[in-house]
Amino acid sequence: MSRTVAIIGGGPAGLAAARLIKVNDPRALVTIYERADASGETFGFGVGLTESTMSNMAKADPITADRLREASHAGHSLVLRTGGREVGLHGARNLAIGRAALLEVLTKSALEAGVEIRLGCKAGVADVQADVVVAADGARSAVRERLAHRLGVSITYGSLHYMWCGTDFAVSNANFTWRTRDDAMFVVHAYPYADDRSTFLIETDDESFRAAGLDRFAAEAPAGESDERSLALLEDVFSEELGGRRLLANRTRWAQFPTVSLRNWSAGNVVLIGDAAHTAHYTIGSGTKLALEDAIALAEALAEHDDTDAAFAAYETARRPYVDRFKHLAARSQNWWSSFRERAAQAPERIALSYMTRAGNLGIEHYAAEYPETARAALAPLGEAPVGEPDTVGDWVLGRAPDVATADLAGALRAEWDGGEVWGPAHDAFVARLSGEDADVIVVGGPSDPKHVGARIDVAERVRWAGKTVVVEVPSALRTEAAAAVGAGRADAVVLVG
Numbered sequence: 001m002s003r004t005v006a007i008i009g010g011g012p013a014g015l016a017a018a019r020l021i022k023v024n025d026p027r028a029l030v031t032i033y034e035r036a037d038a039s040g041e042t043f044g045f046g047v048g049l050t051e052s053t054m055s056n057m058a059k060a061d062p063i064t065a066d067r068l069r070e071a072s073h074a075g076h077s078l079v080l081r082t083g084g085r086e087v088g089l090h091g092a093r094n095l096a097i098g099r100a101a102l103l104e105v106l107t108k109s110a111l112e113a114g115v116e117i118r119l120g121c122k123a124g125v126a127d128v129q130a131d132v133v134v135a136a137d138g139a140r141s142a143v144r145e146r147l148a149h150r151l152g153v154s155i156t157y158g159s160l161h162y163m164w165c166g167t168d169f170a171v172s173n174a175n176f177t178w179r180t181r182d183d184a185m186f187v188v189h190a191y192p193y194a195d196d197r198s199t200f201l202i203e204t205d206d207e208s209f210r211a212a213g214l215d216r217f218a219a220e221a222p223a224g225e226s227d228e229r230s231l232a233l234l235e236d237v238f239s240e241e242l243g244g245r246r247l248l249a250n251r252t253r254w255a256q257f258p259t260v261s262l263r264n265w266s267a268g269n270v271v272l273i274g275d276a277a278h279t280a281h282y283t284i285g286s287g288t289k290l291a292l293e294d295a296i297a298l299a300e301a302l303a304e305h306d307d308t309d310a311a312f313a314a315y316e317t318a319r320r321p322y323v324d325r326f327k328h329l330a331a332r333s334q335n336w337w338s339s340f341r342e343r344a345a346q347a348p349e350r351i352a353l354s355y356m357t358r359a360g361n362l363g364i365e366h367y368a369a370e371y372p373e374t375a376r377a378a379l380a381p382l383g384e385a386p387v388g389e390p391d392t393v394g395d396w397v398l399g400r401a402p403d404v405a406t407a408d409l410a411g412a413l414r415a416e417w418d419g420g421e422v423w424g425p426a427h428d429a430f431v432a433r434l435s436g437e438d439a440d441v442i443v444v445g446g447p448s449d450p451k452h453v454g455a456r457i458d459v460a461e462r463v464r465w466a467g468k469t470v471v472v473e474v475p476s477a478l479r480t481e482a483a484a485a486v487g488a489g490r491a492d493a494v495v496l497v498g
């Protein structure tokens, strides 16, 4: 059966979906409505593409995958820089590509397949008539807003403020570093995405933001303008990293990341994909990946099911667990960055280990295998780690840790946290209550699924900052995460349960 398909939004999700739907069903009439006047006119600078994204693209659309690889900048190692030192975080794993180049490749592929692209065309659901309407209109989706009551929309804004800037030179290696100015701390995530371009993404916590008086521009200037005053300040703060050069702006202003979640990803003949359906914090660099993979899954589901409802259900069933997992990793990463100021005084190796294990998806053994000397230094508070045999490091950490707490466990205070993972007001209140308790040792337990375990490890770390000794109950199945929590100093010890 051939359909008419209207796609609102010509970003990565919309362009990739259009091509694949058309390739699967050449008789379908597929039209993209994109509000930008020209192809490649977009916000932001470069984005990272992981090898897993590339291999998924290669399976679904080898021609476009090859073009993307060709338009990308070669992989780069990630390092942490501080006090004139450089600590390795991971080797060259990701490609990077300018958003404009990404959109050019996807546009070319969509046009070749026979998709019609209407540029300069801002559309809403009421403006388009088609069997299937795909909302690919991004994180601030107007389609989603219009159908909010049927989709069950939840949007929360992160406390961090970020500015997506660029540079007109390629930084050496992907890196992150930080600088303080008076009472404010600024962190930069930088990586090259072309021979003469880098993403230079700067973030600051809410306290710093206000201390530096940066809150005024948002209230005074209309959307679409770049915040020149903040850019001048940041050029000064990061003058060493920039070598005295200017920051590039592209609709660059302070923003707080919106985390979008929906109860339903479709309503009637409208289905949402990419950022319109879900967002995952940029510090795990996966939004474009999820957008492209949504497009692949939706095109497959539409090809397999003539019935549109069945196709939408198949698409959501295929994608939701995977997306939820990334949202969980992203939330933990976002929390880590939101509280970075608390960790900045630690030894760089400790920060590195903490960073690499922040989301709970990478084991301490993995890091020890890649950077044994850094891992040894990071784990020095626990003793001389056997980094020569990286596979044993996790067990070694767990074997060391109980000594810290067993003697005190009998008199410890036990608390349960089952309120989800986000550092919202309830989490803050729970941390404040435990921090104020008389007991010196606190055991934190709760449900056994990874989301809750991650949340109570976060509780433990925050309560430790108040000077308590904190022991976390972790299911034996999550032994790797338990070892990382202790090794990176998030918990004093763990009790393996179940």
Ligand SMILES: Cc1cc2nc3c(=O)[nH]c(=O)nc-3n(C[C@H](O)[C@H](O)[C@H](O)COP(=O)(O)OP(=O)(O)OC[C@H]3O[C@@H](n4cnc5c(N)ncnc54)[C@H](O)[C@@H]3O)c2cc1C
Pocket: 008, 009, 010, 011, 012, 013, 014, 033, 034, 035, 036, 046, 047, 048, 049, 121, 122, 123, 124, 136, 137, 138, 139, 141, 142, 162, 164, 201, 273, 274, 275, 276, 282, 285, 286, 287, 288, 289, 290, 291
């Ligand atoms: C600071 C930052 C850094 C990031 N870094 C990375 C990274 O390194 N790696 C990564 O994978 N992801 C990264 N992302 C996420 C990534 O940019 C998004 O997840 C991705 O662009 C989502 O694609 P999309 O097509 O769903 O939405 P978008 O890219 O937002 O595209 C939406 C399109 O819809 C158009 N549109 C909107 N409304 C209408 C309308 N009414 N009518 C017509 N057109 C409309 C817009 O003009 C736009 O072209 C980052 C995001 C941010 C904020």
